[in-house]
Amino acid sequence: MVDFGGWDMPVQYRAGTIEEHLRTRKHAGLFDVSHMGEIDVRGADAIALVNHVTSNDASKLIDGQAQYSALTTPDGTVVDDLLVYRFAADHLLLVVNAGTTEKDWDWITSHRPDAQAELKNVSTDYCQLAIQGPDAVHILQKLTDLPLAEIKYYHFIEGEVDGIASIVSRTGYTGEDGFEVYADGAKAEQIWNKLLDAGNYGSETGVLPCGLAARNTLRLEAGMALYGHEIDESTTLLEANLGWICKLGKGDFIGREALAKQKETGVEKRLVGFEVTERGIARDGQEIVINGERVGKITSGSPAPYLKKNIGMAYVPTEFASEGQEIQIDVRGKLIGGRIVKTPFYKRAK
Amino acid sequence: MANIPDDLQYTKDHEWVRVEGDVAVVGITDYAQDSLGDVVYVELPKPGDDVTANDPFGSVESVKAVSEMFSPVSGTVAAVNEALADESDKVNKDPYGEGWMIRVKLSNPGEVDSLLTAAEYEDFTKAEAE
Numbered sequence: 502m503v504d505f506g507g508w509d510m511p512v513q514y515r516a517g518t519i520e521e522h523l524r525t526r527k528h529a530g531l532f533d534v535s536h537m538g539e540i541d542v543r544g545a546d547a548i549a550l551v552n553h554v555t556s557n558d559a560s561k562l563i564d565g566q567a568q569y570s571a572l573t574t575p576d577g578t579v580v581d582d583l584l585v586y587r588f589a590a591d592h593l594l595l596v597v598n599a600g601t602t603e604k605d606w607d608w609i610t611s612h613r614p615d616a617q618a619e620l621k622n623v624s625t626d627y628c629q630l631a632i633q634g635p636d637a638v639h640i641l642q643k644l645t646d647l648p649l650a651e652i653k654y655y656h657f658i659e660g661e662v663d664g665i666a667s668i669v670s671r672t673g674y675t676g677e678d679g680f681e682v683y684a685d686g687a688k689a690e691q692i693w694n695k696l697l698d699a700g701n702y703g704s705e706t707g708v709l710p711c712g713l714a715a716r717n718t719l720r721l722e723a724g725m726a727l728y729g730h731e732i733d734e735s736t737t738l739l740e741a742n743l744g745w746i747c748k749l750g751k752g753d754f755i756g757r758e759a760l761a762k763q764k765e766t767g768v769e770k771r772l773v774g775f776e777v778t779e780r781g782i783a784r785d786g787q788e789i790v791i792n793g794e795r796v797g798k799i800t801s802g803s804p805a806p807y808l809k810k811n812i813g814m815a816y817v818p819t820e821f822a823s824e825g826q827e828i829q830i831d832v833r834g835k836l837i838g839g840r841i842v843k844t845p846f847y848k849r850a851k
Numbered sequence: 852m853a854n855i856p857d858d859l860q861y862t863k864d865h866e867w868v869r870v871e872g873d874v875a876v877v878g879i880t881d882y883a884q885d886s887l888g889d890v891v892y893v894e895l896p897k898p899g900d901d902v903t904a905n906d907p908f909g910s911v912e913s914v915k916a917v918s919e920m921f922s923p924v925s926g927t928v929a930a931v932n933e934a935l936a937d938e939s940d941k942v943n944k945d946p947y948g949e950g951w952m953i954r955v956k957l958s959n960p961g962e963v964d965s966l967l968t969a970a971e972y973e974d975f976t977k978a979e980a981e
Contacts, residue, residue, distance in 0.1 A: 512888075518914040519889045714888075714915045780936075782892050782912050804891045804914050833910075833917075 505713060506600030508536040513712040521715035522806040525675055526849075529634035529700050530711040530719075534674075534681070535689055538602030538624040540595040540609065546616035547593050551585060553614050554755055556738055558748035562587035567655050567670060570746055572597075572605060573756030577737040577747075577763060581605045582728055584672065586657060596629075598728045612755060628689030632696055632708070633679030633719075635849075640708060641680050643699040644692075645669070649680070663695045674716065676723025676847055721812065722805050724774060724845030730785065730800045731772055731814055740768045740816065742844075770797065771822040774844035775830075777811035781837040783830045789815050790829040790836060796821065799830070805846060812846050853882035853976060856947055860963060861972035864921040867947060870963055875924045878951040879911060879942065882976050887913040890942040895931040895953060902928060902955055904962050909952065911942065924962050926955040 502509045510533075513521060524530055542551055551559045557570035566587055572580035581601040586594040597605045606622050613620070632641050642649050647660040647669055657670035668683040684692060693710075700708025711719075717727070726732045732741050739747065739760060749761050777783050783802035788795045802813030817828070826841040859867045865883035869876040884890065892912040902908045902922040909920045931953050935941060942950040957963070967975065 512915060517889045519891075718914060780892075781894075782917075784917065804912075806914065 503713070506536055506598070506602075508599060510536065511712040512714045514710045516709050518712070518714040518718065519806045521709050521711040522718050524709040525634045525677060525711060525715065525719055526807045527635070528706050529632060529636040529640055529679075529708040530675070530715065531693070531696050531700065531708050532631040532633065532711050532716055533628075533689070533693065534631050534716075535628040535686065536599035537629050538597040538599060538605065538622070539627050539683070540597060540602075540606065541621040541623045542593040542595065542618055543591060543621075544616070544618035545591055546614075546618045547591050550613055550616045550618040550620075551593055551595070552751060552754060553616075554609050554612055555583070555585065556748065556754060556756065556760070557585070557746040558751040559585050559587070559593065560751065564589055565656050565658060567657055567672060568746075569655075571732070571738055571743065572608060573738065573754070573760070574734055575756055575759060577739065577756040577759035578734045579728070579732040579736065579738060579741070580608050580734065582726065582732060586668070586670070588659075601728060626686060627683045628686045628692070629681055629683050630689065630692055630696065631673055631675075631679060631681045632700070633673045633675040633677045634708075635678060636700065636708070637677070637679040640696060640700040641669070641682070644695055652680075663692055665692060667692075674723075674725060675719040676725070676845065677719075677849055717801075718803055718806055721801050721803055721814070722807055722845070722847035724814075724847075726772075727801060736772075736816070737763055737768070739763050740770055741772045768819055770816045771819050772800070772814055773817055773822050773841045774812065774814050774846055775828060775839045775841050776846070777813075777830065777837060777839045779838040781830075781832045781835070782811045783813040783832065783837075783839065788831040789817055790831060791817070791821050791826070795831070802830075808846055810846075814844070817841075853880065853885060854947070855880065855882070855969045855973050855976075857969045859947065859969065860923070860966035861969065861975075862921065862923045862966060863975055866920060866923050868923045868963060868966055870957075873957050873960060874929060875926070875955045875957055875963065876951050877908075877923060877953050877955060878946055879920060880972070881946050883918075884943050884946045884950070887911065887918060888915065889913055890939045893935040893939050893942065893952070895935070896928050898928050898930055900928045902926060902953070904959075920952065922955070923966055924955055924957055924959070926958040928953050929956045930954040
């Protein structure tokens with residue numbers, strides 16, 4: 502167990518990280534992500550408030566839809582990344598990272614416009630369980646009458662899971678199809694155990710409980726950013742290749758001016774994916790060397806269990822940020838070869 | 852409970868040693884492989900390299916972390932387990948057998964007397980776990 506944003510969380514369960522990772526790609530994995538924070542926004546100006554502090558356009562959401570977005574600083578850097586759920590025009594829910602929940606709360610409450618909206622930190626009310634993988638839809642369907650197959654990606658519905666009032670969202674952090682279930686925190690154990698049963702936990706092809714390490718390798722293969730690694734208050738959304746969640750035309754928001762300016766002048770560094778082409782494993786924090794110069798740092802580096810490669814993401818000067826660029830990585834004093842590749846590293850077959 | 856064979860000697864860094872004449876076979880213990888999780892990469896010295904007791908001689912990596920290995924003895928590397936280059940999971944499956952790391956020609960055979968016995972190592976791992 503490790504401390505993660507104040508939560509005691511397992512790095513891995515009995516099967517081990519590699520098996521947890523592979524099982525999620527081939528069948529299903531179950532993740533307890535109850536550590537994630539939730540902030541409720543209600544009122545006539547709920548959308549206007551959220552649009553002021555985030556970069557994506559919450560006004561484009563319809564009821565029952567979610568979007569990936571970011572809380573931005575005036576410099577266009579990232580306070581946190583988050584999901585915005587729309588229940589109604591006057592009711593949104595922000596799902597934020599565990600370690601940043603308090604920071605986000607302080608940020609939003611101190612930067613909120615004078616609008617008709619009420620904020621409430623409801624993080625401890627909810628558990629969040631993620632069932633991910635090609636078998637996820639069949640497993641979860643055993644516990645609910647909700648028409649899961651009809652829920653589109655990044656949409657959600659409310660209803661009962663094993664008789665418990667829940668929010669069922671077709672979202673995830675693994676690169677697989679799957680769902681995230683939000684429910685009363687006191688019911689977490691019940692839903693967890695029922696999902697394991699429904700998923701034939703214990704059989705060779707059954708669901709496996711997955712720890713933080715598999716959650717990290719799965720999201721890395723899928724090319725997804727992790728707050729504190731690829732994104733933080735020192736990197737802008739554009740540098741992190743998250744221009745697609747910068748809706749500069751939606752009206753003013755914190756960071757809009759800086760991002761608009763940077764979009765015009767171009768970024769000096771950019772986040773890229775790379776694979777190691779020699780023997781060795783690249784790790785977080787190691788330096789990228791190009792033409793003998795130390796030009797950047799690795800934000801995430803790890804073995805990729807499904808791809809059976811050693812991969813990572815790093816910031817490099819824009820002039821080098823193109824596919825096929827040869828790089829070297831300083832692995833504890835030894836330079837090993839690598840190459841910039843397209844992300845996501847892994848994309849599931851549809 | 853970790854497997855700790857009686858006929859081996861141990862270090863507080865979780866290496867084991869099997870002395871065969873003037874050669875010591877070195878690996879990491881069952882306790883160590885279990886704590887690390889799936890071993891995905893092992894870096895070893897080359898035959899002919901010198902190793903010194905208590906100094907790092909290589910590293911073992913799991914998905915999540917890198918751990919240095921410390922040589923229990925001094926001497927010259929006589930052989931390394933080449934099979935681990937492609938099958939590093941042998942370290943998990945058979946830490947005292949096919950998962951061995953290096954064979955060292957001892958330059959100071961008296962060093963092995965200061966290593967832990969199986970009983971001492973077991974007490975040490977129990978204390979560390981608490």
